[in-house]
Amino acid sequence: MTATPSKADLRSAALAKRDALSDEQRATSAQAMAKRGVPFTILPGMVVSGYSPIRSEIDPAPLMRKLAEQGAKLALPAVMARGKSLAFRAWSPDDRLMMGPLGILEPSPAAVELIPDIMLVPLAAFDREGHRIGYGAGHYDFTLAHLRKVKAITAVGIAFSLQEIKAVPALPHDVALDYVLTEKKVFDFRS
Secondary structure: OOOOOOHHHHHHHHHHHHHOOOHHHHHHHHHHHHHHOOOOOOOOOOEEEOOOOOOOOOOOHHHHHHHHHOOOEEEEEEOOOOOOOOEEEEOOOOOOOEEOOOOOEEOOOOOOEOOOOEEEEOOOEEOOOOOEEOOOOOHHHHHHHHHOOOOOOEEEEEOOHHHEOOOOOOOOOOOOOOEEEOOOOEEEOOO
C-alpha cells in the first residue's frame, strides 16, 4: 500500500515545477491568460482583487489591466495578522506599492479598503475538484470563509497548467475555488 502524499510534499513538488519555468515562459503564460480573460461578465464597478506575485507565481497584472479596461475596480491584499482576514485596498497599475509585513508588496494603508466581488487567488497546486494547496498559512481560506458571510465572492485560482495535480487532500476548513485559470485552460467548478 502506498502512502498518500502530504500537502507539504505535493506543495514542494508543484513549486519545484513552477520554479523551473523560465522568465520568458512565465511572461508568455501571464499574457496568454490575460488574452483569454475570465469566463464571466465583468460589470462596471465590480471589485477584482489580485495579488503581488512572490517567488515564481504567475503574474496577474496583465489580466488585472484587462479587467480594469472592462470597468473593474482593482484591489490588492494586505496581510493584517495571522488568523485575521486579509484586507483589500484599492489599487491601480500606476500606484506605488510598499513592502508589507511578510515582504509582499501591497498598497498604502491610506488606500480605500474594498470587499472584492472576484478574488484572484495564488496557489501552489490545484486539482479538478477546485481544491487548492496554498502556502500553509490559510490566509485565503480564512478570508473567503469570513468575507462570504458579507457577500458572494467568486474565487478564481490562477496558476500555470503544470501546477495541476491529481488530487488535493482537502480538509473541512479548505474553501474550494469557483474557477482556475491557466495559460492553457479555464476550469469551472461551480456545477
